[in-house]
Structures are given as structure tokens and as C-alpha cells.
Amino acid sequence: MADGITGVVHLDPQAGEKVRGAAAGLGTDNSLDEIKRPELMEARRTGDIALVHSWELVTSVDGPGTRMTMFMSGCPLRCQYCHNPDTMEMKVGTLERIEDVVKRIKRYKPIFKASGGGLTISGGEPLFQIAFTRRVLKEVHDAGIHTTIDTSGFLGSRLRDEDLENIDLVLLDVKSGDEETYKLVTRRELQPTIDFGDRLSAMGKPVWIRFVVVPGLTDSPENVRNVAEIVGRWSNNVERIEVLPFHNMGADKWHELGYPYTLEDTKPPKPEDIEAIRDVFRAKGFTVY
Numbered sequence: 001m002a003d004g005i006t007g008v009v010h011l012d013p014q015a016g017e018k019v020r021g022a023a024a025g026l027g028t029d030n031s032l033d034e035i036k037r038p039e040l041m042e043a044r045r046t047g048d049i050a051l052v053h054s055w056e057l058v059t060s061v062d063g064p065g066t067r068m069t070m071f072m073s074g075c076p077l078r079c080q081y082c083h084n085p086d087t088m089e090m091k092v093g094t095l096e097r098i099e100d101v102v103k104r105i106k107r108y109k110p111i112f113k114a115s116g117g118g119l120t121i122s123g124g125e126p127l128f129q130i131a132f133t134r135r136v137l138k139e140v141h142d143a144g145i146h147t148t149i150d151t152s153g154f155l156g157s158r159l160r161d162e163d164l165e166n167i168d169l170v171l172l173d174v175k176s177g178d179e180e181t182y183k184l185v186t187r188r189e190l191q192p193t194i195d196f197g198d199r200l201s202a203m204g205k206p207v208w209i210r211f212v213v214v215p216g217l218t219d220s221p222e223n224v225r226n227v228a229e230i231v232g233r234w235s236n237n238v239e240r241i242e243v244l245p246f247h248n249m250g251a252d253k254w255h256e257l258g259y260p261y262t263l264e265d266t267k268p269p270k271p272e273d274i275e276a277i278r279d280v281f282r283a284k285g286f287t288v289y
């Protein structure tokens with residue numbers, strides 16, 4: 001399933017009508033309910049159809065202005081603190097057709113215009129179902145709407161240079177500053193994120209960095225210094241850094257899914273500790289929130 005195409009879509013039977021209704025949300029054309037598996041796989045390969053976890057209309061997060069955030073299903077990482085563990089596997093969501101999604105987003109254009117906002121594709125990992133994400137970005141960007149992706153960067157190499165032209169802002173998570181801690185936090189490697197960040201820096205693409213402070217996991221002075229070192233390489237294009245305190249509001253979802261939640265006893269960091277970490281980034285000349 002690593003390619004985000006060939007995974008089997010298990011619609012959670014417990015979600016009952018909701019998910020069935022969602023799958024029917026392929027459109028008002030009822031014949032689509034009977035789409036055959038090979039057709040579905042082909043449609044996902046071409047990006048005609050994708051599994052979308054959920055939507056949100058938000059202000060002041062996920063980019064400038066009022067954002068329509070589309071959360072995609074599927075993620076190759078397994079972050080211990082993930083707030084949306086139900087997006088990790090391609091299990092839950094709505095099968096959506098690209099034309100419906102693009103139409104829905106374009107309807108909000110006046111709101112985006114008035115607020116300086118736009119579309120944010122998040123997840124899960126927006127680059128997991130790359131064919132669909134690529135096409136949505138192009139169509140929405142061509143319509144004059146500001147576009148953002150919210151990514152770990154692990155799959156950044158899936159974006160071609162011409163795809164990046166359709167992205168106005170990248171929200172890039174740097175989850176740790178060294179390979180060992182990164183692997184502990186995410187079960188994956190750090191290097192692809194650094195490579196992606198280097199590429200974005202070389203092309204001068206606007207980036208907001210996010211770093212989640214988890215006591216006992218990512219908050220050691222050494223790790224913070226290492227994250228600051230990495231981000232320091234990108235001072236030409238990083239517009240802001242968001243240092244976000246861990247909270248365990250995602251715990252219930254882990255329990256519901258029956259996944260082992262490792263941060264049960266971890267408390268949120270103290271505000272003064274967060275400020276001290278922000279100061280490390282400020283000392284490098286960054287705007288930090």
C-alpha cells in the first residue's frame with residue numbers, strides 16, 4: 001500500500017451508514033456505487049478518485065486566511081503523537097471524484113479572496129495519494145486560489161518541479177533533528193525531509209516549519225539544537241516556525257482503533273519550556289510562534 005494506490009480500501013463496517021453514504025458520495029450518479037475494484041484501482045492510479053478522510057474550514061491555522069483543509073487518508077509515518085491515527089491506514093474516509101472536490105473548493109473562492117486564504121491539503125500525508133493531490137493542486141491553483149500542503153516531507157520526492165509550481169506554501173513538519181530520535185518518533189527516516197527542505201530552499205519556495213515538542217521524546221536541548229541547525233539551512237525561504245506543544249487529545253482515537261498509545265503518561269510541556277525552545281529558533285533570526 002506504500003504507493004497509495006494499490007491499498008485495499010476497508011470501509012469500517014462500524015461506521016455503518018455514514019461510510020456507506022460517504023462511499024456513495026462518489027456523486028449523485030448511482031451507477032458509481034457499483035464501481036468495480038479494477039476500475040477503482042485505475043481511477044486511483046490516475047487520480048480520478050481518492051480516499052478523503054475529512055474536511056474542515058478553519059481560520060488562523062494551516063496557512064494564511066480562511067483555509068479549506070482537505071485531510072487525505074493514508075500516511076507512511078507512524079508518529080507516536082499522531083492526532084489523527086485513523087488517517088494512517090487507508091481505511092476510513094470518503095471516496096471522492098476529483099471534479100466534485102475541485103468544484104467544492106472553487107465555491108469558496110470569494111471567502112478565500114476576502115480573507116487571503118485558500119486550500120490546504122493535509123492528512124494523513126497529502127503526498128500519499130499523489131496522483132489525486134497533484135491534479136487538485138493544479139486545478140485549484142489554475143483557478144487563482146492559494147494552495148498549501150501540510151506534509152512531513154517524507155514523500156517530497158514524489159513532487160515534480162512542475163507540481164511545486166502549483167503550491168504556494170509548504171507547511172513542513174520537522175519532527176526531530178537526528179535520525180535516531182526521528183525514527184523513534186515516526187518509525188521512518190529523517191533524511192527525505194531534509195532533502196525536500198533543501199530542494200524547497202534552493203527554489204525559494206515559501207515554507208512554514210512545524211515542530212512538536214513532546215516531553216521526554218523531542219524536547220532535549222540537543223534535539224532542539226539539531227532541529228534549529230537543519231532549519232537554519234533554509235533561512236532564505238522559511239517564513240515562520242511554529243513550535244507546538246504536545247497534547248494527548250488524540251489518545252481516545254488510538255484507543256478506539258485498538259492501537260497501542262505510547263504517550264499515555266506524557267504530560268503537555270510547560271509554557272515556559274515552549275518559550276525557551278522558541279527562543280532557540282528566534283536566536284537564529286526566525287519569526288516563531
Ligand code: SF4
Pocket residue numbers: 075076077078079081082083084085087088123124125152
Ligand atoms: S505524519 Fe502526521 S498523519 Fe502521519 S503519522 Fe505523523 S502525525 Fe500522523
